[in-house]
Amino acid sequence: MSELNSVDTALLETIADMPGGKAAGAYNIRKDSGCASRMTTENIDIRTKEDKPGIDILIRAGTKNETCHIPVIITKSGLTETVYNDFYVGEDSDVTIIAGCGIHNCGEDVSQHDGVHTFHIGKRARVAYVEKHYGEGDGSGRNVMNPQTVVYLEEGAFFKMDTAQIRGIDSTRRDTKIVCGPGAETVVTERLQTHGEQQAESNMEIVLDGPDSRGRVISRSVAQEHSRQIFYPRMTGNAKCFGHVQCDSIIMDSAKITSIPSLTANNTDAELIHEAAIGKIAGDQLLKLQTLGLTAEEAEDRILKGFLA
Amino acid sequence: MLELQHLSYSVSSPEGTNEIVNDVSLTVPDGTLLVLTGPNGGGKTTLAKLIMGLAEPTEGTVVWNGEDITHLSITERAKRGISYGFQQPPRFKGIKVKDLLSIASGKRLLRRSEACEYLTRVGLCAADYIDREVDTSLSGGEVKRIEIATVLARESGLLILDEPEAGIDLWSFSRLTETFRQLHEKRERSMIIISHQERIISLADEIAVVDHGRIAKKGSAAEVFPSIMAGTGSECLKEGTVCPN
Numbered sequence A: 001m002s003e004l005n006s007v008d009t010a011l012l013e014t015i016a017d018m019p020g021g022k023a024a025g026a027y028n029i030r031k032d033s034g035c036a037s038r039m040t041t042e043n044i045d046i047r048t049k050e051d052k053p054g055i056d057i058l059i060r061a062g063t064k065n066e067t068c069h070i071p072v073i074i075t076k077s078g079l080t081e082t083v084y085n086d087f088y089v090g091e092d093s094d095v096t097i098i099a100g101c102g103i104h105n106c107g108e109d110v111s112q113h114d115g116v117h118t119f120h121i122g123k124r125a126r127v128a129y130v131e132k133h134y135g136e137g138d139g140s141g142r143n144v145m146n147p148q149t150v151v152y153l154e155e156g157a158f159f160k161m162d163t164a165q166i167r168g169i170d171s172t173r174r175d176t177k178i179v180c181g182p183g184a185e186t187v188v189t190e191r192l193q194t195h196g197e198q199q200a201e202s203n204m205e206i207v208l209d210g211p212d213s214r215g216r217v218i219s220r221s222v223a224q225e226h227s228r229q230i231f232y233p234r235m236t237g238n239a240k241c242f243g244h245v246q247c248d249s250i251i252m253d254s255a256k257i258t259s260i261p262s263l264t265a266n267n268t269d270a271e272l273i274h275e276a277a278i279g280k281i282a283g284d285q286l287l288k289l290q291t292l293g294l295t296a297e298e299a300e301d302r303i304l305k306g307f308l309a
Numbered sequence B: 001m002l003e004l005q006h007l008s009y010s011v012s013s014p015e016g017t018n019e020i021v022n023d024v025s026l027t028v029p030d031g032t033l034l035v036l037t038g039p040n041g042g043g044k045t046t047l048a049k050l051i052m053g054l055a056e057p058t059e060g061t062v063v064w065n066g067e068d069i070t071h072l073s074i075t076e077r078a079k080r081g082i083s084y085g086f087q088q089p090p091r092f093k094g095i096k097v098k099d100l101l102s103i104a105s106g107k108r109l110l111r112r113s114e115a116c117e118y119l120t121r122v123g124l125c126a127a128d129y130i131d132r133e134v135d136t137s138l139s140g141g142e143v144k145r146i147e148i149a150t151v152l153a154r155e156s157g158l159l160i161l162d163e164p165e166a167g168i169d170l171w172s173f174s175r176l177t178e179t180f181r182q183l184h185e186k187r188e189r190s191m192i193i194i195s196h197q198e199r200i201i202s203l204a205d206e207i208a209v210v211d212h213g214r215i216a217k218k219g220s221a222a223e224v225f226p227s228i229m230a231g232t233g234s235e236c237l238k239e240g241t242v243c244p245n
Helices: A006-016 A283-291 A296-308 B044-052 B074-079 B097-105 B112-121 B140-153 B170-186 B221-229
Strands: A026-031 A034-039 A044-048 A054-059 A064-069 A072-074 A080-089 A094-098 A101-104 A111-121 A126-136 A143-145 A148-153 A158-165 A171-180 A185-194 A199-208 A213-223 A228-237 A241-251 A256-259 A262-265 A270-279 B002-013 B016-028 B033-037 B059-064 B082-085 B158-162 B190-194 B206-211 B214-219
Touching: A006 A072, A006 A101, A006 A126, A026 A044, A026 A054, A044 A064, A054 A064, A072 A111, A101 A111, A101 A143, A111 A126, A126 A143, A148 A158, A148 A185, A158 A171, A171 A185, A171 A213, A185 A199, A185 A228, A185 A296, A199 A213, A199 A241, A213 A228, A213 A256, A213 A296, A228 A241, A228 A270, A241 A256, A241 A296, A256 A270, A262 A270, A283 A296, A283 B074, B002 B044, B016 B044, B016 B059, B016 B214, B033 B044, B044 B082, B044 B158, B044 B190, B074 B082, B082 B140, B097 B112, B097 B140, B112 B140, B140 B158, B140 B170, B170 B190, B206 B221, B214 B221
Parallel strands: A026 A064, A026 A072, A054 A080, A064 A094, A072 A101, A080 A111, A094 A126, A101 A126, A111 A143, A111 A148, A126 A158, A143 A171, A148 A171, A158 A185, A171 A199, A185 A213, A199 A228, A213 A241, A228 A256, A228 A262, A241 A270, B033 B190, B033 B206, B082 B158, B158 B190
Antiparallel strands: A026 A034, A044 A054, B002 B016, B002 B059, B206 B214
């Protein structure tokens, strides 16, 4: 266990809503490839993996209204790691899991965190999963994050994922795959903001495997300055199911955005919808907010804040 | 008081210069309601935009409370107490009705009861709308009424409303005209409303018929309204007029 300093606690508050590095319920704080702090509860156990870096999170069946924070912070420039976290959520549970990664890079070397999260969600269990990615620091070293999230939902399970990249990540490749069993449902909200020379790629695959499964993806992104974003949202219906993908992007300055959606129906009762839009901030939106007393800059900030909220 | 002095707005094209607003002079005394009416394409909306700063005049001046505001930005005019309701208001993904009303009021967080009052005054059931996003899930009439609510929330000295009746059902329209009547009765603010509706026109202290970029006729409702009803607003509509080749 290592001590948390003011940089650490500020990062933890930004990425995981943990003021002072503290949270109610179970938690595990990973700092610079080590465990800075851990708390388990009667229903949520956290164990260090023995064969590779990472942890197993075991949530007892029937656990209700508990939270588990598992943030990662990197403050050493040049640190590169791949971490495997596996979640086993028992039947009929109802829990909130808050992840997130913050990098403070004041050096010249690349700091990189590749987190592989795999969820096994039991029958009728409900999981709200929140993750935020954020980078800072005045060094020239790049901040890189490549999160990979794989989720298997058993019958009647529900998985709500809110993922956001706030600022300061120079390069990211996000891979998300969610497989829904019979009657299972997932709702994924992805928010991504890039600026400078940043690059972001998001591959998302939702497989509606079981009868009466449902999936919804809401992706909102803002690309500023010279940044580039690529989206590959894919939805596959293998049974009677309903899937909806909605991708909206605001493009600014000299940025570039590519969105390549894909729908695959392998069953005549699969109902799949995709909507995608890329555009700049509408001029009439800016004018309207100026008539309400905001400057052009304030109006732009307010529109982006609302869009990514 | 608002004074427009020889205000013009023209656009140039290879075919020549098109005068959208042509040497308009008008005065709107404090606490009065002026209705701008006239045929489509006559220049009413452009004239209103010139007052708000949404368009810049090619000639003339706009004076508000004794200050020449012709070259002030939209924001600066808004801060001096001019507000504007768009004919076709924009929608905002992620911005809720209560957020928009808070921005309009200039308060960091508008009290829920205050926000509800503005919505009620435009005929919307506040509880159904206050937490909704101002996006495409709202109908044209709903967005229009939210737009008017934001203008009311400005509590400004001059309200400019561009066709507030457009897209609004008859029942809500009654509520809206009552709100305009009450506002006008207090005589605390000046209002310029672009409208073709008899019920709004009847509230006016003065009516100006705008046609071909000019004030074709101006006077009290009693003076001007009969000529509008007689369809004399546009020469082209007179019986026997031959369409040019």
